[in-house]
Amino acid sequence: MFRIRRIHDDVLQSNRNAIAQVQHILRAQFPSAPASDSESLPEMLRNPLKYRFRSILFVADDSRGRVKGFGLLLHAPDLGFCFLDFISAAAHRTGSGIGGALYQRLREEALALGCDGLFFECLPDEPALSPNPVTRAENVRRLRFYERFGARPLTETAYETPLTPGDTDPPYLVFDDLGSGKPLAASTARSVVRAILERKYGALCPREYVEMVVASFRDDPVRLRPPRYVSVAPAIRPEPAIPADERIALLVNEEHSIHHVRERGYVESPVRIRSIRRQLDASGLFEPMSVRHFGDRHVEAVHDRDFLEYLRRVCLKLSDQPIYPYVFPIRNAARPPRDLAVRAGYYCIDTFTPLARAAWLASRRAVDCALSAADELLRGRRLSYALVRPPGHHAERRSFGGFCYLNSTAIAAEYLSHHGKVAILDVDYHHGNGQQDIFYERPDVLTLSIHAHPREAYPYFSGFPEERGRGDGLGYNVNYALRETVDGTGFRLVLERALRRIRGHRPAFLVVALGLDTAKGDPTGSWALGAKDFEANGRMIGVLGIPTVVVQEGGYDTRVLGTNARRFFSGLWAGAHAGQEASRKPAHGAAANRPTETNRR
Template structure:
């Protein structure tokens, strides 16, 4: 799994480290590049006024957060075009396809900027311009690669004219018109050529050379060389932009294996089915691909002993059989029972969250969903919704409960925190004790929960207003326990307070624990929120313009659950994607 993220803040430690790696790769893969030029792009990232272009760095990272490739893109807003300065892939056994993925991401960025075209230089495939046969072969491969995406050399100009008589392989100027039907006029082309030569090659190209090249443009519009290697790929880059304006949807397709059929068990597979049925009608979502992630991603949040216990006890269970914790070691936690099923009380804090053969597998599949969404958010997607069960927000570092086994929100926040600060907003009817316990001593993850007061609402032992965090985390945990019966107007005031706290914290990412159990007549809640209320809640949360992961938690009034979810996301989408104020 490869993610491609745009580095917007080079001062963050994680980004500074990545930039140093990019500089080393530049020196190795582009040996003709001077030390000064290899170092210069760092300054370009932060000083667009000096260089007269805005520079962006895109890095491709694998599942282990290792650098696999990168691209450096220049945007010149005064002339409305982009210039791809460098693109490189780290050689390796599994590097196939990474270059194409990076180029598509750069192309997507150029389209989002609504520029006239994406320009870049590529060494020539003409033997008259390149005497070195080995280089010539590589040049042909590169140009064939770009042709697949519709990019071809500009013809009928002298851009590839030698600056010095001894030069070999002077580059073509290549244009990707980004699927547009509009042509670039002669007047605009001259300005673009001049800007590239002056802003990028000022130390190499004098005014005489620049004037000679720009005056060589005589066609009324820029002409591209015909396709000579392969047919153009049937890629519609504008469809990618349309898809970007949808919410990424990740569905845990393994959720249904965790099906407890005992009477009264409300956390059932039909919850996902009913939500998905209604969301499919909206056209607001595009389904994302779920990747497999290593167990260490879970162990970054959960205790290893707990993880291994849950895996082994579930594996030991007979098909169709469930065990509910009933012995709790408050007196002697040292001498644990040998029988795994009896030992459940060591890792659980209630008597109604069962262990069965598939609980671990379903919860683990949910982790893959939330991490797949997380990496897409890191790559630059604005929002993602993880539709999964069993839920997760009650799971603590070493304990399950409240139908929850792994804390999906916390696992997402932990991975996001490697890039920047994170806020978690839990709007489930029940307190998000899991996130609170996991991040209680940290200040890089802000945890906020609006919920029924623990004097009457599960989990009863946490969620009080005076739980503010500890040590470095003091002041970074907020609980808003509300009355058993409240109006939506009262709730709305509290939600606005939460939004103010999030804005003050100003995180790089937002994680929302979406509980729909605040709906009227939900069997586990006491509030009476309507579809209109959920639409308003979605609208308010969508107005927070942070990259957002929404993770499904509670909500058990199954026959109307999908409609409630639909109204929430209608409000969220309109506010996040359509309101640009």
């Protein structure tokens, strides 16, 4: 089994490992290619302006990160075309379906980028151009493969003229119309050919050679060679749906419903998740993923061990009847009572968050969801969503409250912090006091919270603007405490300030604590954001272009909860792809093949 995913950069260790394996395949499968072709790959991804193409790398790898094949696409946004530079299966992987899957994924990418077709080079199958029968047989195999997708060489041009007279196997220029059936205009072909020869082969091709080849494209539309290896050239159109590797990874706490406090006024109920899930499933934006179990050490890295032991013991000893904290240790916190139920107030910040048997189990599973979502970023995914309840952002290092028991958002951030700097952006109506308490003295995790002013809203005791961190963490905790009435426009003005601060931190990862209780009519808030505001907020966050995990926090008006979540993620996805693909609106699969392995090299 294998998956296909895009490698955006070499920031993550998983990406660096994949790039190193791609470089090994390049050297092994294309021994005559210049060493610079493999050595420059990381910089091609980081610095596209230097190479005058935007490099788009896809790999097919397995669950252990072993790369079985890759495809490298060059995108020219200014001219709106894609050129397939490399495609190859790893040694001993040819004929396994990897090449076909890669080529189809690259075709989907070209279509998503708004390209009318995909160009690449392939060595010739004419005896006059390829006299060696062994080489020619390999060329035939490749051209047969591409012809199955409708891709054929351009004819009646001088493109396959050797740079040095007498050289063999000069390349054809092959065109795949991506199943559109749209003819290739001569003016388009001339622009594309000039860009290929000048940008890619400028050091090799003299100006007079470039002008000669460009001028040879006289037919309008340009002619394609008739099908030679299939009876009828098929029109295989890539599916318009979002490719699986570009969707948002969705991790759902399917066990959340075991925690159900059936008491009047307790709004943190299972229907919240069902309301959101119905809208997400219909959006086409999400790729459901399996939740993996993570050890307790990840929870203990964020929460005090005594607190965790108490929470686990008291919950698992309770019946289905919840208990509420009612005694608080203002006078003597050092000598807690023997009775576990009475001791609840020693670990709680309010009187309305109950302890129940399923609270620990549901919260622990929510942590696994958040960690699985964070792990998806380390595996190369750009966006992931942990749809969980109970929420977590009010849980501090040694206390629970505000319907929260374990801080899934902070645990995900802690997990990611071992791989780079992290920013947490809490957009819940209520202050994210849990993250503030946990990371208050750390500079590697920037915590920001946009919330109602604690003079007027829960948790009342934290979230003031002057709370900026302590010690090494001074300046790395930012609170935006807003007035009681805020509309979408007012929220976005503050959100832009927060995003500027995040940009200055230059994090490798962003964790968003998504509260949807900022919506108009939410029973726990007083703000007035509508569906279009959530979409705009999501887009602003997405444009940052930072690998982002979203963890569900508050939001209790189930009439609009699902719609607002869907609109937020629509904006987030669009913003993220607007940042990556400035013109988003492109390639080979049989055995190892590099279309440009030609005498131009």
